[in-house]
Amino acid sequence: xxxxxxxxxxxxxxxxxxxxxxxxxxxxxxxxxxxxxxILTEYRLxxxxxxxxxxxxxxxTLAALRRHDAILFGAVGAAPGDTRxxxxxxxxxMLLKLRFALDHxxxxxxxxxxxxxxxxxxxxxxxxxxxxxxxxxxPYVGNGGALRVGTxxxxxxxxxxxxxxxxxxxxxxxxxxxxARPRRKLTLVHKHNVLxxxxxLWRRTVEAVAAEFPxxxxxxxxxDAATIHLVTDPSRFDVIVTDNLFGDILTDLAGAVTGxxxxxxxxxxxxxxxxxxxxxxxxxxxPDIAGQQKADPTAAILSAALLLEHVGLPAAxxxxxxxxxxxxxxxxxxxxxxxTAEIGDAIALGVS
Amino acid sequence: xxxxxxxxxxxxxxxxxxxxxxxxxxxxxxxxxxxxxxILTEYRLxxxxxxxxxxxxxxxTLAALRRHDAILFGAVGAAPGDTRxxxxxxxxxMLLKLRFALDHxxxxxxxxxxxxxxxxxxxxxxxxxxxxxxxxxxPYVGNGGALRVGTxxxxxxxxxxxxxxxxxxxxxxxxxxxxARPRRKLTLVHKHNVLxxxxxLWRRTVEAVAAEFPxxxxxxxxxDAATIHLVTDPSRFDVIVTDNLFGDILTDLAGAVTGxxxxxxxxxxxxxxxxxxxxxxxxxxxPDIAGQQKADPTAAILSAALLLEHVGLPAAxxxxxxxxxxxxxxxxxxxxxxxTAEIGDAIALGVS
Ligand SMILES: CC(C)[C@H](C(=O)O)[C@@H](O)C(=O)O
Ligand SMILES: CC(C)[C@H](C(=O)O)[C@@H](O)C(=O)O
Numbered sequence: 264x265x266x267x268x269x270x271x272x273x274x275x276x277x278x279x280x281x282x283x284x285x286x287x288x289x290x291x292x293x294x295x296x297x298x299x300x301x302i303l304t305e306y307r308l309x310x311x312x313x314x315x316x317x318x319x320x321x322x323x324t325l326a327a328l329r330r331h332d333a334i335l336f337g338a339v340g341a342a343p344g345d346t347r348x349x350x351x352x353x354x355x356x357m358l359l360k361l362r363f364a365l366d367h368x369x370x371x372x373x374x375x376x377x378x379x380x381x382x383x384x385x386x387x388x389x390x391x392x393x394x395x396x397x398x399x400x401x402p403y404v405g406n407g408g409a410l411r412v413g414t415x416x417x418x419x420x421x422x423x424x425x426x427x428x429x430x431x432x433x434x435x436x437x438x439x440x441x442x443a444r445p446r447r448k449l450t451l452v453h454k455h456n457v458l459x460x461x462x463x464l465w466r467r468t469v470e471a472v473a474a475e476f477p478x479x480x481x482x483x484x485x486x487d488a489a490t491i492h493l494v495t496d497p498s499r500f501d502v503i504v505t506d507n508l509f510g511d512i513l514t515d516l517a518g519a520v521t522g523x524x525x526x527x528x529x530x531x532x533x534x535x536x537x538x539x540x541x542x543x544x545x546x547x548x549x550p551d552i553a554g555q556q557k558a559d560p561t562a563a564i565l566s567a568a569l570l571l572e573h574v575g576l577p578a579a580x581x582x583x584x585x586x587x588x589x590x591x592x593x594x595x596x597x598x599x600x601x602x603t604a605e606i607g608d609a610i611a612l613g614v615s
Numbered sequence: 616x617x618x619x620x621x622x623x624x625x626x627x628x629x630x631x632x633x634x635x636x637x638x639x640x641x642x643x644x645x646x647x648x649x650x651x652x653x654i655l656t657e658y659r660l661x662x663x664x665x666x667x668x669x670x671x672x673x674x675x676t677l678a679a680l681r682r683h684d685a686i687l688f689g690a691v692g693a694a695p696g697d698t699r700x701x702x703x704x705x706x707x708x709m710l711l712k713l714r715f716a717l718d719h720x721x722x723x724x725x726x727x728x729x730x731x732x733x734x735x736x737x738x739x740x741x742x743x744x745x746x747x748x749x750x751x752x753x754p755y756v757g758n759g760g761a762l763r764v765g766t767x768x769x770x771x772x773x774x775x776x777x778x779x780x781x782x783x784x785x786x787x788x789x790x791x792x793x794x795a796r797p798r799r800k801l802t803l804v805h806k807h808n809v810l811x812x813x814x815x816l817w818r819r820t821v822e823a824v825a826a827e828f829p830x831x832x833x834x835x836x837x838x839d840a841a842t843i844h845l846v847t848d849p850s851r852f853d854v855i856v857t858d859n860l861f862g863d864i865l866t867d868l869a870g871a872v873t874g875x876x877x878x879x880x881x882x883x884x885x886x887x888x889x890x891x892x893x894x895x896x897x898x899x900x901x902p903d904i905a906g907q908q909k910a911d912p913t914a915a916i917l918s919a920a921l922l923l924e925h926v927g928l929p930a931a932x933x934x935x936x937x938x939x940x941x942x943x944x945x946x947x948x949x950x951x952x953x954x955t956a957e958i959g960d961a962i963a964l965g966v967s
Contacts, residue, residue, distance in 0.1 A: 351808030359809070383846050385737040402754075402775070402810060409812040413819070417779035419812040423754070427769035454860070456703030457711070458754060460761040460771040467765070487867035494735050494846055494871050508806070512864060515839035519846050 268294070268574055269302040271331040271539070275309040276353075277548025278558035278603075279337025285560035285607025286335060286567040289586070292611040293571065293579040304331065310341035310353045310548075319356035325364055329538055333570050334361075336543035337563065342550035355405070362398050365538040367531035368429065369436050370398035370507070371569070372514040372545060374497075379592040380522035384494060390521055392500035395437035396510025398531055400429040401461075403507040425461040425506070430468045436534055437504035438476040448501035449473075449481040452489045452509055465506070489513060493520055518545050525558070526591075528565035530573060540573050542566040556602035561587060564610055586613030620646070620926055621654040623683040623891070627661040628705075629900025630910035630955075631689025637912035637959025638687060638919040641938070644963040645923065645931040656683065661900075662693035662705045671708035677716055681890055685922050686713075688895035689915065694902035707757070714750050717890035719883035720781065721788050722750035722859070723921065724866040724897060726849075731944040732874035736846060742873055744852035747789035748862025750883055752781040753813075755859040777813040777858070782820045788886055789856035790828040800853035801825075801833040804841045804861055817858070841865060845872055870897050877910070878943075880917035882925060892925050894918040908954035913939060916962055938965030 272287065274280035287303065294301055306324060313319055328334060339358055341348035362370070376382055376390035406422035434451075441449040451469045455462025466483065473481050484492065486509045492499055493516050505513060518527035527545035544562030552558060568583040590610050601609070624639065626632035639655065646653055658676060665671055680686060691710055693700035714722070728734055728742035758774035786803075793801040803821045807814025818835065825833050836844065838861045844851055845868050857865060870879035879897035896914030904910060920935040942962050953961070 351811060351814075354808045355811070383736055383738070385735060402773075405811075407775075407810075407812050409816065411779075412816075415779050415783075417816055419777045419816040421754075421775040421777075421810045421813045423759075423773040423775075425771045425773075427763075427767050431767075454863075456706045457860075457863075458759075458773045459703060459707070459757075460759050461773045462703075464761065464764075464769055464771040487864050490842065490864055490868035491871040491876065494868065495875075508809075511806075511809075511839050512842055516842035516846065516868070519843040523847075524843065 266298070267300045267302060269332045270304070270570075271328050271334040272303050272305045273308050273334060273336045274305065275337040275339040275548060276311055276341065277338055277550045277553040279309070279339065279548055281554070281556065281603045282544060282558050282560040282563035283335060283337040285603060285610070286563040288607050289564045289583055289611045289614060290567045290571070292614045293583050294576065297576060297579050299576065308357055309339040310345075310348050313353060314347060319353060320360050328361070329365070331539050332574050333539045334541040335567060335570060336541050338544065338546060338548040340548040340550070359403060361541060362531050365531070365541065366533045366535070367398045367541060368433055369532040369534050370396035370510060371530040371532055372396060372510070372517070373528065374514070374517040374521050376521040377526070377588055377591045379595050380526065382520055382522055384497070384520055387520065388496065388498035390497045392497070392517070393440060393502055394510055394514050394517060395433060395440060395502060395504045396514060397429065397433045397505070397507050400425055401507035423458070423461055423506070423508070425464050427464065427468070430464055431472065432534070434465075434468045434472045434504055435475075437502050438472050438479055441479045441502040442476050444501055446501040447479045449479055450500060450503050451481065451483045452486050452503055452505040452513065453483070454486050454509075456485065461506070469504070486513070490516060493517060514545060524562065526561050526565070528562050528569055530566065530569040532573065542570040542573075556604060557600075558603050560603050560607050561591070561610070564607070582614050583610075585615070586610045589613050618650070619652045619654060621684045622656070622922075623680050623686040624655050624657045625660050625686060625688045626657065627689040627691040627900060628663055628693065629690055629902045629905040631661070631691065631900055633906070633908065633955045634896060634910050634912040634915035635687060635689040637955060637962070638915040640959050641916045641935055641963045641966060642919045642923070644966045645935050646928065649928060649931050651928065660709055661691040662697075662700050665705060666699060671705060672712050677713075680713070681717070683891050684926050685891050686893040687919060687922060688893050690896065690898060690900035692900040692902070711755060713893060714883050717883075717893065718885045718887070719750045719893060720785055721884040721886050722748035722862060723882040723884055724748060724862070724869070725880065726866070726869035726873050728873040729878070729940055729943045731947050732878065734872055734874055736849070736872060739872065740848065740850035742849045744849070744869075745792060745854055746862055746866050746869060747785060747792060747854060747856045748866060749781065749785045749857070749859050752777055753859035775810070775813055775858070775860070777816050779816065779820070782816055783824065784886070786817075786820045786824045786856055787827075789854050790824050790831055793831045793854040794828050796853055798853040799831045801831055802852060802855050803833065803835045804838050804855055804857040804865065805835070806838050806861075808837065813858070821856070838865070842868060845869060866897060876914065878913050878917070880914050880921055882918065882921040884925065892922075894922040894925075908956060909952075910955050912955050912959050913943070913962070916959070934966050935962075937967070938962045941965050
């Protein structure tokens with residue numbers, strides 16, 4: 264059997280191109296023995312591209328992206344001091360637009376403390392959970408507005424929109440993931456005592472879907488309490504399902520607890536496969552260290568592994584993960600900092 | 616000079632009465648040498664009271680509460696398994712109703728890692744910051760609703776409402792607090808790249824008010840990044856100003872980082888003094904350990920110190936804080952767990 268995998272690559276801004284180069288290196292290495300033909304098409308998008316062209320995500324580019332099997336994404340965003348780029352413009356008009364247009368309703372963010380990786384926690388224990396963050400609704404929908412801007416009577420609103428359709432599909436996905444894991448435990452995180460309407464929709468949906476998964480245990484935690492548990496007993500979590508904003512917050516915290524967002528991978532998944540899914544490190548473009556070979560490409564490489572898993576190459580994905588694990592375990596003995604490409608080389612070499 | 620301080624005491628549910636008893640013990644001790652007459656009036660409110668009477672916060676009770684100089688509050692909320700109490704009802708109809716009705720626009724939550732207190736972080740450093748959480752707006756306003764509930768077409772919304780009036784007064788308060796602290800640093804936490812309208816109101820307001828406080832340095836951090844910094848370098852923070860929901864999340868995390876919410880105090884402040892302010896531990900009613908003298912009254916006692924500061928007795932507040940600090944420093948040597956009342960006794964005895 265010989266398969267073709269047709270990927271779109273969006274390196275983006277800042278450290279994006281550097282970490283994506285390593286992810287591509289490892290992708291190639293992991294697929295060469297699998298008799299898979301990789302087709303890679305690079306797209307220039309992001310803040311630098313916007314400064315040159317005024318384009319965020321043209322319709323034709325979006326249409327072209329739709330034709331690929333999957334998208335590998337680096338990071339976007341200008342330097343914070345660069346006042347030429349309106350703040351948040353690229354994030355909203357390009358990154359979030361892709362997530363919404365391609366219906367990435369499952370934003371999957373695994374959190375695992377790999378052996379040998381230092382955690383800021385004194386006694387982290389065994390940490391291995393996944394956050395299933397809803398990706399197409401909640402406070403991210405861009406609903407809201409402002410009146411009498413700049414006056415003492417200004418009022419600004421933000422509307423979180425939650426639908427039965429949107430909540431049910433992500434909750435079902437989270438239960439299915441929990442059912443396939445050894446501990447089979449799902450935790451809904453919300454703030455239903457204050458956000459009553461959205462909270463009740465989420466809770467009712469979890470109760471209803473739970474009936475389809477009798478083997479999965481489930482509980483509930485308020486988002487504020489969840490941040491406490493993430494630093495006092497992160498090993499209690501198996502699968503967390505939560506909304507777009509709470510998921511954003513919890514996964515950065517989870518990334519920090521498991522050794523830093525330089526290691527945190529994510530997949531923006533369209534589980535109905537009506538459009539390509541997109542894989543990206545949780546970290547941003549880090550303009551302060553861009554172009555210096557200082558970035559850790561591990562998160563991008565692990566995102567590439569999630570990509571391979573999603574396109575039907577789980578064995579190749581496992582081989583990347585094993586190589587990353589071996590590299591991480593060896594880091595404690597290193598005395599000098601390695602360049603981005605050196606880390607990529609070491610991991611590529613480790614792919615057996 | 617002899618002053619009278621007329622306090623309302625709301626012990627509430629669960630461990631509330633136990634921790635409030637100790638806070639009152641320490642309050643009395645700290646004021647007896649100050650020639651201050653304490654008048655204490657207890658109000659029965661909370662889940663147990665609702666089960667008996669069906670009342671959450673009757674108009675007459677609210678009117679009576681308004682006549683006091685300040686309110687000391689324990690905790691409210693039924694056991695999670697108690698299905699007789701609709702979830703979130705007491706929190707919204709009583710606790711949040713008080714915060715809104717009494718215009719508690721500054722929800723002040725100091726976070727300090729006291730000497731001798733263990734942190735879940737391996738290397739916390741010196742942690743001493745305050746979170747100034749907005750208390751009367753944001754996603755807590757109860758705006759929003761649901762359509763077609765229980766059907767596949769259900770849609771539930773939550774609206775965050777932010778006004779120039781509401782944002783400006785809390786931002787000004789936060790700058791004033793920063794100006795009075797040695798480091799004079801303020802950090803605005805929001806998510807303006809996604810929550811554009813509210814985010815821009817907050818940012819513009821911080822820029823405008825900053826002009827009035829040239830001695831205060833200020834920066835900005837997204838809420839997701841703030842959770843990372845809270846576990847990797849919490850000592851970077853001095854004053855954080857943020858909205859109601861982000862403040863809720865960050866202060867639980869900050870409490871965990873500084874030794875647990877059993878130590879975290881808060882004040883719901885009406886800084887215009889048009890109504891009494893309310894002081895409460897950040898922790899909840901902890902029904903699982905209620906009535907067993909297992910709760911740590913320290914957060915309630917430190918909340919009482921914030922109360923004394925607010926009603927014009929800073930020296931008495933300092934004496935309580937010093938007694939708490941001494942007690943915390945001595946804990947490492949203790950071999951047996953102390954009862955709630957024993958901790959209260961030790962701290963009261965330490966008030967010089
Ligand atoms: C860049 C930003 C819009 C994005 C988000 O909030 O989702 C990022 O923080 C993330 O978590 O992927
Ligand atoms: C009980 C709840 C409504 C409350 C809040 O969300 O403000 C609590 O979590 C707090 O932080 O005081």
